[in-house]
Amino acid sequence: MFAEQGISAGAAWIARAKAHNFFSWSAQDAINPIAMVRGEGCYFWDADGKRYFDLNSQSMCMNIGHGERRVIDAIKAQAEELAYAGPGMVTRVRVELGEALATVTPPGLEHFFYGTGGADANENAVKMARAVTGRHKILARYRSYHGATYGAMSLTGDQRRWASEPGMAGVVRYYDPYKYRSLLYREGDSDGEFTARCLAQIEETLMFEGPHTVAAILMETVTGTNGVIVPPDGYLQGVRALCDRYGILLICDEVMTGFGRTGAWFGVDHWGVVPDMITMAKGLTSAYLPLSTVAVNARVFDHFRTHVFYGGLTYSAHPICLAAALATLRVIQEDDLVGNAAAMGRVLADLLDELKAEHPAIGDVRSIGLLGCIELVKNRESKEPLAPYTGGGEVMPKLAAYLREHGVYTYVWRNLLHTNPPLCVTEEQLRAVMAIVNDALMIADSAIA
Numbered sequence: 001m002f003a004e005q006g007i008s009a010g011a012a013w014i015a016r017a018k019a020h021n022f023f024s025w026s027a028q029d030a031i032n033p034i035a036m037v038r039g040e041g042c043y044f045w046d047a048d049g050k051r052y053f054d055l056n057s058q059s060m061c062m063n064i065g066h067g068e069r070r071v072i073d074a075i076k077a078q079a080e081e082l083a084y085a086g087p088g089m090v091t092r093v094r095v096e097l098g099e100a101l102a103t104v105t106p107p108g109l110e111h112f113f114y115g116t117g118g119a120d121a122n123e124n125a126v127k128m129a130r131a132v133t134g135r136h137k138i139l140a141r142y143r144s145y146h147g148a149t150y151g152a153m154s155l156t157g158d159q160r161r162w163a164s165e166p167g168m169a170g171v172v173r174y175y176d177p178y179k180y181r182s183l184l185y186r187e188g189d190s191d192g193e194f195t196a197r198c199l200a201q202i203e204e205t206l207m208f209e210g211p212h213t214v215a216a217i218l219m220e221t222v223t224g225t226n227g228v229i230v231p232p233d234g235y236l237q238g239v240r241a242l243c244d245r246y247g248i249l250l251i252c253d254e255v256m257t258g259f260g261r262t263g264a265w266f267g268v269d270h271w272g273v274v275p276d277m278i279t280m281a282k283g284l285t286s287a288y289l290p291l292s293t294v295a296v297n298a299r300v301f302d303h304f305r306t307h308v309f310y311g312g313l314t315y316s317a318h319p320i321c322l323a324a325a326l327a328t329l330r331v332i333q334e335d336d337l338v339g340n341a342a343a344m345g346r347v348l349a350d351l352l353d354e355l356k357a358e359h360p361a362i363g364d365v366r367s368i369g370l371l372g373c374i375e376l377v378k379n380r381e382s383k384e385p386l387a388p389y390t391g392g393g394e395v396m397p398k399l400a401a402y403l404r405e406h407g408v409y410t411y412v413w414r415n416l417l418h419t420n421p422p423l424c425v426t427e428e429q430l431r432a433v434m435a436i437v438n439d440a441l442m443i444a445d446s447a448i449a
């Protein structure tokens with residue numbers, strides 16, 4: 001019917017999908033999806049045969065890339081062996097995944113509680129922290145995203161939280177180590193000086209709140225969608241020390257930064273800091289199936305040796321999801337994707353610096369490994385963002401449209417353009433896609449000229 005009307009296969013799919021689907025994060029009349037049919041490595045194709053470079057690894061999650069046979073085969077094999085087991089069962093894959101994860105997580109984080117996504121991992125971590133400490137407050141940052149369920153939304157600091165308020169009680173905010181815009185940063189500060197001010201602000205917050213009421217400090221080790229905020233050296237160590245001083249648990253949300261994304265297994269590895277809990281999802285299975293986990297240390301686990309943990313899901317430790325995780329882990333190891341992310345991360349950092357030198361609309365570029373972003377401004381001196389904090393404006397949508405037209409898919413929101421390719425990217429591919437980004441940025445330059 002659609003072909004007769006001269007409508008492409010992709011447009012026909014989209015029309016039919018819109019008739020019966022309710023899409024996330026959108027006003028339904030405003031959505032403009034891609035009809036995606038297959039993927040391979042860093043690329044995916046739409047229903048009309050157009051190829052896209054996936055510069056956001058879908059939702060910063062397909063770390064190993066698209067169409068990986070070793071994971072697909074493991075999923076099929078597990079479905080044949082045992083498709084489902086209740087969360088209280090022991091399965092072969094559960095035994096093997098726990099052992100495998102414990103070899104890559106920071107020392108002491110050796111017990112894993114499984115869920116289905118990053119949001120529930122963060123909520124479970126909070127439940128655990130409250131139970132272990134007997135305290136209720138959680139310190140979380142403004143420029144953060146921790147998930148879309150009610151509790152995770154309350155932990156989230158950015159504007160996505162507003163629509164879910166009032167949410168979970170007990171969340172207190174502290175400021176981000178965001179050198180580019182932080183009011184705590186003074187021109188010419190060394191990392192040490194800036195870090196000291198950030199830590200003093202956290203300690204002051206603890207004093208006002210009463211440290212004996214604070215269960216945990218939560219952070220994205222490196223902030224993701226709020227602009228790739230890499231903490232200065234010493235920051236994580238300082239927060240760890242504050243937590244130790246006041247008996248507070250440190251929860252690092254590595255849903256996005258885990259499994260090689262930053263050029264290390266986990267973001268915390270860059271600073272040698274071991275939190276009490278790490279929450280993981282996305283890269284854990286490279287999103288081939290939904291799975292999250294909370295990795296906990298002995299302080300947390302020992303509490304629950306004798307106390308009931310009131311939490312769990314029908315799909316906790318789902319064998320097929322665990323099989324996807326185990327196979328993903330092996331792919332990361334066999335192909336040394338952590339090493340490749342570190343090496344390609346250095347190329348990406350140089351390319352981002354080159355773009356900044358070229359384009360007056362770029363205020364700042366930030367990256368660590370293959371987690372990168374470009375922050376656009378109307379004016380480099382005033383740092384006025386190119387788009388409002390709540391998103392929109394005219395220029396960023398044009399930039400996104402140009403990229404899409406030229407076969408590049410990525411995450412563009414507010415005044416941020418993200419550059420997060422799969423970890424299997426080659427230097428040639430990276431240079432080619434960033435050349436298209438370079439062309440797209442002319443749009444921003446001419447808008448501020």
Ligand SMILES: Cc1ncc(COP(=O)(O)O)c(C=O)c1O
Binds near residue numbers: 118120147220281282
């Ligand atoms: C840092 C971080 N934490 C948590 C989440 C929530 O994960 P999920 O969407 O799987 O619930 C996300 C998702 O983007 C994230 O980036």
